Amino acid sequence: MNHFQLKGLKATRTGFGEGVLEGGRKNNNVVVIGADITASVGLDGFAKAFPERFFSMGIAEQNAMGVAAGFALEGKIPVFATYAVFSALRAADQLRISVCYNNLHVVIGGAHAGISVGPDGATHQALEDLAYVRALPNITVFSPCDATQACKATLSALFEIKGPVYIRFGREAVPDFTPSTLEFIPGKTQVFNEGTDLSIIATGHLVWPAIEASKILSSQGISARVINLHTIKPIDEETIIRAAKETGCILTAEEHQLHGGMGSAVAEVVVKNYPVPMEMIGIDDSFGESGQPDELMKKFGLTAENIALNAAHLLKRKNN
Amino acid sequence: MENSIEHLRNIARSIRIWVIKSLAEAGSGHLGGSLGLADVFTMLYFNVLKHDSQNPAWPGRDRFILSIGHVAPVFYSTLAHAGYFPLEELLTLRKLGSRLQGHPGKEHGLPGIELSAGSLGQGLSVSVGLSLGFRLDGLDNKVYCLLGDGELQEGSVWEAAMAAGHYHLNHLIAIVDRNGLQIDGSTEKVMRLEPLRQKWEAFGWEVTECDGNNMEELSFIFGKLAQGSSKPQVVIAKTVMGKGVSTIEGDYRWHGKAPTRAEAERFIEEILNI
Ligand SMILES: [Mg+2]
Numbered sequence: 300m301n302h303f304q305l306k307g308l309k310a311t312r313t314g315f316g317e318g319v320l321e322g323g324r325k326n327n328n329v330v331v332i333g334a335d336i337t338a339s340v341g342l343d344g345f346a347k348a349f350p351e352r353f354f355s356m357g358i359a360e361q362n363a364m365g366v367a368a369g370f371a372l373e374g375k376i377p378v379f380a381t382y383a384v385f386s387a388l389r390a391a392d393q394l395r396i397s398v399c400y401n402n403l404h405v406v407i408g409g410a411h412a413g414i415s416v417g418p419d420g421a422t423h424q425a426l427e428d429l430a431y432v433r434a435l436p437n438i439t440v441f442s443p444c445d446a447t448q449a450c451k452a453t454l455s456a457l458f459e460i461k462g463p464v465y466i467r468f469g470r471e472a473v474p475d476f477t478p479s480t481l482e483f484i485p486g487k488t489q490v491f492n493e494g495t496d497l498s499i500i501a502t503g504h505l506v507w508p509a510i511e512a513s514k515i516l517s518s519q520g521i522s523a524r525v526i527n528l529h530t531i532k533p534i535d536e537e538t539i540i541r542a543a544k545e546t547g548c549i550l551t552a553e554e555h556q557l558h559g560g561m562g563s564a565v566a567e568v569v570v571k572n573y574p575v576p577m578e579m580i581g582i583d584d585s586f587g588e589s590g591q592p593d594e595l596m597k598k599f600g601l602t603a604e605n606i607a608l609n610a611a612h613l614l615k616r617k618n619n
Numbered sequence: 620m621e622n623s624i625e626h627l628r629n630i631a632r633s634i635r636i637w638v639i640k641s642l643a644e645a646g647s648g649h650l651g652g653s654l655g656l657a658d659v660f661t662m663l664y665f666n667v668l669k670h671d672s673q674n675p676a677w678p679g680r681d682r683f684i685l686s687i688g689h690v691a692p693v694f695y696s697t698l699a700h701a702g703y704f705p706l707e708e709l710l711t712l713r714k715l716g717s718r719l720q721g722h723p724g725k726e727h728g729l730p731g732i733e734l735s736a737g738s739l740g741q742g743l744s745v746s747v748g749l750s751l752g753f754r755l756d757g758l759d760n761k762v763y764c765l766l767g768d769g770e771l772q773e774g775s776v777w778e779a780a781m782a783a784g785h786y787h788l789n790h791l792i793a794i795v796d797r798n799g800l801q802i803d804g805s806t807e808k809v810m811r812l813e814p815l816r817q818k819w820e821a822f823g824w825e826v827t828e829c830d831g832n833n834m835e836e837l838s839f840i841f842g843k844l845a846q847g848s849s850k851p852q853v854v855i856a857k858t859v860m861g862k863g864v865s866t867i868e869g870d871y872r873w874h875g876k877a878p879t880r881a882e883a884e885r886f887i888e889e890i891l892n893i
C-alpha cells in the first residue's frame with residue numbers, strides 16, 4: 300500500500316489557479332478569459348500577474364467560450380474557467396461547435412463541481428458536466444484528485460494536450476496528499492493501492508475517501524485496489540480491464556450523477572471487455588441542496604464509510 | 620485588387636449560377652439567402668479581403684468568419700470562383716465524402732474555411748477572440764463576420780456585441796444580412812429586431828446601412844470602412860432573398876429549399892439574361 304503523506308487541506312481550484320499562473324510565466328501565449336468570478340475559480344493570481352493577458356467577458360459564458368475559440372484560432376493558449384454549471388452546461392453548444400468541432404486547443408475549467416459546493420445549493424452544484432463533456436468528440440477530460448494533481452493536470456492541459464481540454468475541480472478544501480514527485484500522465488490512471496479482492500475506482504474528491512475506505516476494508520481482512528481515474532477521457536481501458544480480471548469486481552465513486560458519469564464510463568469498458576459485478580456510488584438522479592459540504596457528502600453517501608459498506612456488499616455479489 | 624463594378628457584377632452572376640447548380644445537384648440546402656448574398660460575397664472576396672487562394676494559411680490575411688453557416692452554397696461558390704478549388708467540386712455539395720459539408724466543416728479539408736460553424740449565434744464571439752488575439756500580437760489584420768438577421772435573435776450575439784464594444788475592437792467588421800426574413804416568415808413578425816441600428820449603436824458600434832445587392836453602393840461603403848474607426852463597425856446590408864430570380868425574390872419559403880433540375884434551368888436562364 301502507498302502511504303500518502305497528508306500535506307493539509309487545499310481546494311483543487313487553488314491548484315488549478317497555480318497551474319495557470321505557472322503556465323502564464325512559462326509561455327506568454329497563455330491568455331485567460333474571465334467571467335466575473337475570477338478569484339472564486341482561482342484565476343486572480345494570473346489576472347494580477349498578467350493583466351494584459353487577462354480578458355474579462357462579464358457574466359456571458361456563451362460569448363466567453365467563443366472568444367476562447369477565437370484566441371485559439373490565432374495561436375494563443377486560452378483558458379476559460381468558471382463554475383462547471385456555466386462552462387460545461389450554459390455554454391454547451393459553443394463548447395461543442397466553436398471549440399470541439401473545430402478541435403481547438405482551449406483549456407476549459409469546470410469549477411465548483413460536485414455536491415461539496417455546499418450552502419449555495421443545487422443551482423451551483425455541477426452534477427451533470429461529465430456526462431455531457433465526455434460525449435464530445437476531440438475533447439480530453441481531467442478530474443484531478445487533489446490540489447497538487449490539479450496543478451499538474453492544468454500544466455499538462457496547457458502544454459501537452461493539443462485539442463480541447465476540460466478540467467473539473469471543486470470548491471471545498473480537501474486533503475492534499477499526492478507527492479509533488481508523482482507524475483501526471485494524461486490517460487494513464489494511477490493505482491494508489493494494490494489489492495486483490497475488489498477494485499475501487501474513484502475520481503476527484505472521492506479518491507481520498509476511497510483510500511480511507513481501503514483502510515477500513517483492510518481491517519476487515521478485505522484487500523481493495525484503489526485506482527485514481529484522473530482522466531475520464533480518453534479512458535485508461537487497460538488498467539480498468541486489468542482490475543476486472545485481477546479483482547473480479549469494481550466499485551466506482553464520484554461526485555456526479557450516476558447517469559453518464561465516470562462510473563458509466565468505466566462500465567462501458569467493463570461490459571465490452573470483461574464483464575464483472577459492479578456497484579456505483581454517486582448522485583442517484585436527484586438535484587443537490589444546501590448544507591455544509593461534509594453534511595452533504597454524508598447525506599449523499601460520498602464517504603469512506605459508505606464506500607466500504609458498498610464494497611462489502613459488492614464482494615458478496617462477486618462470491619455468490 | 621481593384622475590380623471594376625461591371626467585372627464584379629459578372630462574377631456575382633456566375634457565383635449565383637453555380638449556387639443554383641450545386642443546390643439542384645444536392646437536392647437540399649438554402650437557396651434564398653445564398654442568392655441574396657452573392658453580391659456581398661463578391662465584394663468581399665474580389666475587392667475587400669486581403670487573402671490568397673494559393674496560400675490559404677497566409678498569416679497576413681484578413682479573417683472571414685461565416686456565422687450563418689447555412690449560406691454555405693454561396694460561400695463555397697465564391698471560394699471556388701476565387702481559386703480555392705475547382706468549380707466542378709461545387710457539384711459534390713452535401714454529398715457523402717464531400718469537402719463541401721451542409722454547413723462549413725473544416726475537418727473535411729476544404730481550403731478557405733476559417734471556422735466550422737452554423738449553429739447560430741457563435742461566429743461573432745469567435746471573431747471577438749480573433750480580434751483580441753491580433754491586437755495582443757500588435758497585428759492589424761481585419762476580422763469580417765457575416766451574420767444573418769434572424770440570427771440576431773440569439774442572445775449570444777449581443778453578448779459578443781457588448782464585448783466588441785467594450786474592447787473597442789476597431790478591426791472587427793460585422794455584416795448583417797438584413798433580408799427581413801427567416802424560416803417562419805418576416806423577422807419582425809417572428810421576433811422584432813427593429814430598431815436595429817439603434818441596438819448596435821447602443822452596444823458601442825458604428826453602424827452603416829446599405830443596399831446589399833447594389834455593387835456600387837457596396838464598393839463605396841467598404842471603401843469608407845477601410846478608412847477605419849475607433850469602434851467596431853457593422854454593415855446592415857439590406858438584401859433580397861432569392862435575388863436574381865424574379866419568381867422567388869422575397870419569398871421566405873425559399874429560405875431552406877433547393878430548386879429542382881427544371882427550376883434550376885429556368886433560374887439560370889433568367890440570370891444569364893439580366
Ligand atoms: Mg434572414
